[in-house]
Amino acid sequence: MSMRGWRTRDGRSGPRMTDVARLAGVATSTVSRALANPGRVNEETRRRIAAAAEQLGYIPNAAARNLRVGKSTIVLAALPGPSMIFGASQIIPAVLQGLASAVEEGGFDLIFSNRNSPAAARHVLDLAFGGTVRGVVVLGAADLPVYGSRSLGDAGIPIVSLLMDRSAAGIPSVVTNDREAMREGVLHLIALGHRSFFYVAGQAGNYHEVERFSGLLDALTVVGLSDRAVIRHGGHLGFNEGFQNGVEAAHAYLGLAPRPTAAVCCADDAAISFIGTARSNGVAVPEDVSVIGFDGAAVGAFCVPPLTTLEQPAEDLGARAARIMLDLLDGAATAPVPTTTVPSRLLLRASTATPNTRSGG
Amino acid sequence: MSMRGWRTRDGRSGPRMTDVARLAGVATSTVSRALANPGRVNEETRRRIAAAAEQLGYIPNAAARNLRVGKSTIVLAALPGPSMIFGASQIIPAVLQGLASAVEEGGFDLIFSNRNSPAAARHVLDLAFGGTVRGVVVLGAADLPVYGSRSLGDAGIPIVSLLMDRSAAGIPSVVTNDREAMREGVLHLIALGHRSFFYVAGQAGNYHEVERFSGLLDALTVVGLSDRAVIRHGGHLGFNEGFQNGVEAAHAYLGLAPRPTAAVCCADDAAISFIGTARSNGVAVPEDVSVIGFDGAAVGAFCVPPLTTLEQPAEDLGARAARIMLDLLDGAATAPVPTTTVPSRLLLRASTATPNTRSGG
């Protein structure tokens, strides 16, 4: 049904630059210029070429261009799969959205790599070293892809780290202030009168987990509490298993005596299921226990009670990373780029309150 | 810090096939064969070549290969942006995850296009006609990208429709049974004794919206109820504004007298915020009003009350679409592919119950 008759040997159809040149009565190089540097060609011929291209429905072949100029227009988003995937954590989709929008507005395409097997690492390196991708945005806390003796860092293309600070390795990083935000959140609980805490941990050793727990301890230190004021639970489940994590944590909490008056959760998912499980076991929130989450998931506003949380600027995080990558690709930013910190904000809702003097901790 | 010294004119470094050939003492054509058709070359020379490639850290140049072969290894996921984006709807991230995993396992890369401006349509067509992408998975209910007189359908590459049935246009489609699932859900409400319904609509005219509302009407017909048994609300908000949609719908519901005993929501987001708003205005769920959602969002299990919903097989939908695309790309499926329907299931939780005889409808 296609109206065009040109055929390359593999069956793909479409006019080439030669065809446009012939129809316009010029050389292919002139066509090339007319399309890339419209200023550097006679207006009259430019019109003829444009008309010819339009008439033929000419679309440049990207592979040929990429080969010739030695650059592609593709940016890779390397996700630390298979655990932290699209939608697995509340904020990842929003981060990716911000990243994708900004990358596309910059005229680049975004490709995803979502695996973390050795084969996947190899694939990422093939893309980077083989010239398929022009830059890589590494999301999350997994190690940089390595295969054999080859590491992503040696590919000679820009790398930006998103959600984890890798500035120590010389990689421009965009992160939120996990630690300070958590500190602020816990100080809020302390200001309300809480002195005993239950911490629902994310995956042990995970960057966010470590930072956030540190923030909690920081807050305790500020008011002279020791780390014995907090009971830590969890660590065996990943951030993608947040709901289950909260359920298990709630059961552990129920077995405690006395029970801490405040629960601090590493993620909203965990906070939500913690609350749901606690309430259905007769624990009132926030009367018996105040609960605070981390992420700022939209659904938190409609939970019972509405969830107090630390809201991450998810889309903004992605957009900032994209902008740094674009600057790097344009050569606009050559000097080492400092770490960009976009702060999370305490979002006060109704799951935190003064500790109940009836049960007290 | 790179150990390799080759330089092309633009600064990218890396050994070419020529370098491997020289080191192995063979011709480039032999290297090419050894890598692509290991069987068609002497075992001894194959080893020498493999060793040389390994030593040099040779990685083939994708652009050159694509140009020569006339095919790329990239599949495009075209999202109907900017409204339905990563994470905007509860299930899109999971659908994309299923798609991405399966596409990658098939040895292809996945690229995203997320805009829906004319410029975006043009870009998608450039990717398709310019040979950058090998196939396109179109998500959601937006029209196929068109620019000028050119439509995606004429690009001569495989197209698969995901989440919307386009089989009438000859496009293989993967969908869930929106209509039948909703019918089943409403029949469940009817079996509980409900005879008056409040419907929270999605975006007017949207494929899912139309199908789901039709399913509701189907159920009414089954038991001889007229469409006057349902009050429809909404339609001005998109699926990405589900929470707001539910809030507004709840306020409309509160103003009704008498109030229907069951609320049927086009999406979980809307159902969750409907419940939250209704409850904080003194309406008990499910005692005063039963509520049913659509999607099967994980968070629904932890709402108060836990949400009865129609669970979409989100990841599976994505994976099926990927598999069809892979078959099309392999030439394994040439005949028209029938529409694949992966059913949504009624997930009974606690937001639906027998209508309260106190208030009755």
Add this chain to the structure above:
DNA sequence: CTGTTAGCGCGTTCAC
């Protein structure tokens, strides 16, 4: 301002 020329790196004939 425009045409001519020369490859980018690879896969694939076609001889040997």
Add this chain to the structure above:
DNA sequence: GTGAACGCGCTAACAG
């Protein structure tokens, strides 16, 4: 089983 030669479609030198 292997090598030599050619060209995929495009852009960047260099002349004119």
